[in-house]
Amino acid sequence: MSPVTINITPRYSETDQMGIIHHANYLIYLEQARLEWLSQLGFSYVKMEEEGVLLPVYNIDIKYKNPIKFGEEIYVRISLQSKPTTRVVFDYEIVNQKNQICAVCELTLVFTDAQTFRPRKPIPEFLEACSKLF
Incomplete structure (x- = not known):
C-alpha cells in the first residue's frame, strides 16, 4: 500500500483573524488521514476497540513550513514509518494546491489494553496487514 492521500478544504471556522488555518486544526486533518489509511488497510478504530485495543497518542512532532490559507485545498499524505x-x-x-509543503509530522500511537491501559501488542490481523506493506 503506497502512502494514502486525502483532500481537505479547510473551513472558515478553522481560521484565525488573518485567514490562516489555526495550528490546532492540523491534528484534525492528521486524524482524518489516519482514519482513511486504516480504512484502506481494512480496519477502523471501532474494530480495534471491539478487540479491546485503544490507540492513544504517545508523541506528535509537527513542523510548520508554510501557512494554509482559507480557500486553499490541501492534501494530507500519510504512510507507515515501520512495522508496528x-x-x-x-x-x-500536508501540501497545498501549489504543492508547497505546509507541514510535516511524525505521530506515534501506543497499542493499549482497554481494561488495564497498559501497552500491548497489536491485534494479529492488523500486524499481519501492516507486515505486507514492508
Missing part, C-alpha cells in the same frame, strides 16, 4: 510493535509510527506531509 506496541507502537505504530506514522509520517505525514
Whole structure:
C-alpha cells in the first residue's frame, strides 16, 4: 500500500483573524488521514476497540513550513514509518494546491489494553496487514 492521500478544504471556522488555518486544526486533518489509511488497510478504530485495543497518542512532532490559507485545498499524505510493535509510527506531509509543503509530522500511537491501559501488542490481523506493506 503506497502512502494514502486525502483532500481537505479547510473551513472558515478553522481560521484565525488573518485567514490562516489555526495550528490546532492540523491534528484534525492528521486524524482524518489516519482514519482513511486504516480504512484502506481494512480496519477502523471501532474494530480495534471491539478487540479491546485503544490507540492513544504517545508523541506528535509537527513542523510548520508554510501557512494554509482559507480557500486553499490541501492534501494530507500519510504512510507507515515501520512495522508496528506496541507502537505504530506514522509520517505525514500536508501540501497545498501549489504543492508547497505546509507541514510535516511524525505521530506515534501506543497499542493499549482497554481494561488495564497498559501497552500491548497489536491485534494479529492488523500486524499481519501492516507486515505486507514492508
